[in-house]
Amino acid sequence: MSELSMRPTTAMLETIEAEYLYAYLSQAPSGVREHLGMTETRIGGGVAVAMRNNPVSIFSKALGFTEPVGGGLVDQVVDFYRAHRTPTAMIQVAPSAMPADWEAICASHQREPAGSQIKLAAPVAQLRCHTESRLRVEPVSAGDAQEWGTVVMEGFGIQSVSLVRFLSATVGQPGLTPSAFGTVTTWSPEPISSYTVGSPP
Structure with a gap:
């Protein structure tokens, strides 16, 4: 390719x-x-x-x-x-x-445009990091699922026990892995931010 x-x-x-x-x-x-x-x-x-x-x-x-x-x-x-x-x-x-x-x-439909989004992407092999960091990125484990779900919602300014349960339950689900629809979190050494990554099916 x-x-x-x-x-x-x-x-x-x-x-x-x-x-x-x-x-x-x-x-x-x-x-x-x-x-x-x-x-x-x-x-x-x-x-x-x-x-x-x-x-x-x-x-x-x-x-x-x-x-x-x-x-x-x-x-x-x-x-x-x-x-x-x-x-x-x-x-x-x-x-x-x-x-x-x-x-x-x-x-x-009596609707108005709500705005636009900008998405950045590149082949992983071409990504270059020009700074050093003590942060590490790892797949979310079952033991961290609840905390990860909480961090994600707090990042959006949302307080919802139901949504935390929903996100936490996705950890370990078939097809939701770091190589496909993975859940990834960042520590320093405590979790400070969280995000999801995906790759083409």
């Missing part, structure tokens, strides 16, 4: 995020899924995940579409969230997939 073909593309990054969100919700324990009102489906080549009883909307999102984004696809997404009584959700569209009539599509 050439170096050029290994460079992350917008489509690849969207797929990674979509699949890790789908895996996160679909593999959550049944009790957690029921309590938080979780459900997920595949629409337009992408995914739509919903967490009805979530105090914030970060886990209710539709993204990763491979089919053309148009009014019909957005209608399907909106119908999905309405059917599952999800109070708020995000439709994430990559710049390369943004339709020319996006503003009109949003207006037809």
